[in-house]
Amino acid sequence: MGAIVVQHLGKAYKQYPARWSRLAEWLLPFMGPRHSLKWILQDISFHVAPGEAVGLIGINGAGKSTLLKLITGTTQPTTGGVHIEGKVAALLELGMGFHPDFTGRQNVYMAGQLLGMTVDEITALMPDIEAFAEIGDYMDQPVRVYSSGMQMRVAFSVATARRPDVLIVDEALSVGDTYFQHKSFDRIRRFRNQGTTLLIVSHDKQAIQSVCDRAILLDGGRLARSGNPEEIMDYYNALIAERENQNVQQSVHDSGKVQTISGTGEARVADIALFDESGARAEVVDVGSHCILQVKVRVHAPIPRMVLGYMIKDRLGQPMYGTNTHLKELPLDNMAPGEEVTYRFSFPMNLGPGTYSVATAIVSTDTHLVNNYEWRDLALVFTVMNMRRPHFEGSAWLDPHIEIQRP
Structure with a gap:
């Protein structure tokens, strides 16, 4: 089983004020440095335990891709170091290392050898790689005629042809079609169940929360926060709003979950409750029963247009249903x-x-x-129990009417 240990990692690039400054620094070293350092990452430390899945998130420019390149060794750090145990498979930049004039099959052989496989191993795995990529005759066409999605299919198929000890995936998966994304994440989940250590970069909240045990937030080249995926994703969304001069607050509930509240405070939720069929406030409701979600909003400043929205999430923070009064054409x-x-x-x-x-x-x-004006996570928590319906599996009550015909 693999593990990743990152200690005080930093990456800086030299910036020169003029085109000849680099040459002058090289020819006249006794005159001192003529450059300044532009830090992309500073003092990043974390540990990914064997079999753990960690999501890496952050806005564009936060340093995520640079961090992955440092971890995989394609870029050397300025400070600190990385230690990885086990065999590593990495899917970073889309089609990285693919030669556009070579066929997909030829590129599979080259990429496979870069991953440490022998030619015989690649030949033995080729039928599985072709079957998973599902690009048909294009496998023997030059990569230059591939779409970005086809390149991703081949790159992911060869990178995961063998179960690695450590799998590192950048946002390349976001390029593919929905079908292949589902297929890819099924393979990733299967690897996880078999003990593969996973480090994944994604802006997909559902992917992070459904696959990962923990999430790490990078902001401005530094490790801003680490913790439960739902908590970190909520903080990340609030952080985006904070760029518009809004406040972000987090507090711990009695249940141990972290609530995130952001916004200008010009309007706030004063009270929220769920009412059952009898009209009483309820914390537990029956499957399929009629309910009313009541939200009281208090206005603290002049607001030209006000919209209220809500989102129901499961215990992992994945959205079950959401809407708002803008979509319902009922703004105030x-x-x-x-x-x-x-x-x-x-x-x-x-x-x-x-x-x-x-x-x-x-x-x-x-x-x-x-x-x-206000975004409030964990505004209300409730439980759904099946008290009157036949047993069923899943997160939705979609009871069918069944007709059966026999010849």
């Missing part, structure tokens, strides 16, 4: 300080048994990135 205009609005969302609780949470957003359109 010209809100004044001191006003209080009560929203009631009525629906059947067609969710499977389990624990769920509700996140709320008070915005001006359909996204918290424009005017985020």
